Amino acid sequence: MSSSLLHPPSYLPPAVALRHSQQAPSILGKTTGAISTSLFHSLLSAPETPELWITYENLLLSCLRTGDDESAHQCLGRLVNRFGDDNERIMALKGLIREAGASDAATLDAILKEYEEILRDNPTNIPILKRRVALLRSTGRISESVSTLISLLDITPTDAEAWAELADLYFSHGLYSQAIYALEEVLVLQPNAWNIHARLGEILFVAAKSSDHLGQFSEALKRFSRSIELCDDYLRGYYGLKLASLPGHHQGAPSSRTGSDGFAVPDLATLSKLDEMATEKLAEIVRRSSAGEKGWQGYDEAEIKAARELLESVSGGAVVR
């Protein structure tokens, strides 16, 4: 997890977002925001870097999150000065600011109508389509947001972010098989994404638990294993591997039966070996990370805590420091 302003802030913990938005006045004050187009001035002043604009955009998002609307408007002003009003991303950011400032349903409806108007002029305005999906989802109109998202995916079938959003939408409403399909599409586009393999494993696990479909436990095991293959010492992968390899989940499956992809349901010896390896690895990660060892501090605190609780619950009270 990084704390730099060059990375999108939606994954940042609230404290870091607050710190970024508090830096806003100093960052805005440092550069004047005046972009000169004459050759002479551009020779004298520092060259504009792409990082500057990314910084403005991420600062805008952090400020909106923490409620600092004044700085957010200033950031937007500078972006509009540079890129103009017709840029698709700028239009989406403007819509975002208005959404953030909206206080009642009538304003949100007005914003939605504006999005639709923009889309009537340009039906392939991807950032505005995404904002429309997000706003529909936020106001609770799920079926409309799903249909908008599907039409977006008809326009650009290679947008992995949109497929991931579709998977999340389906999953949050219990439609597991559709969510699994959407995440598999994400993996077609980004086959090396270890965190998406782990996410798919998690969804398969939840689906298998709710429907008692035994083959899905093996699928989940396969996905978690792949995520560990792609990333050494992946805490989330080992956690899922440990949960999915509990023998209780694979009982009742005849050993000759194969899963949906021809993946044989593993036998008990393999399962116990996997379980052992996962336990050992989790213990090592928890131990080294809590001991403050250099080179093991990149893990998320909450994940380490969850791993420790899992180990303690399984080992029956033997404390892992």
Place this chain on the structure above:
Amino acid sequence: MTWISKFTTALGLLLLADACYSAYEHSVLQTHRAASLSSLTTSHSGATTTLPIDITIETIIATFIVCLGMVLSTSKLRPIQWRVWAGKIEREGEAGFLSSSGEVEKDYVGNPFQLLESRPGFVDIRKQRKEFAVWAKGQ
């Protein structure tokens, strides 16, 4: 570039400049001597002294010192295998990608697939604002 590599490179360049200037001085001396000799005798002396060996040694040593300085200033090598690199990101975070001056390297982006889970194009800003307000109250 750390200070020791800068210092070494500068020292090497200084030595190189000194060697080059000495060689230039030598060649000027040669032509001057040849010119003054030819005004006295009709035949050339024939034997021009070769470049003194210490200038040659100084040039070679200066080149080595410059190369050493440049090598000292390279950044740490990064892992090639995907899983080792991914593991480094997960395990060490940004602390594993510091440049020689102690700052996080500019092209470090963390987990590049994180955006598939945070999805910044679909951010629900009102929900984030509410959650932040709740967290701020709790502080």
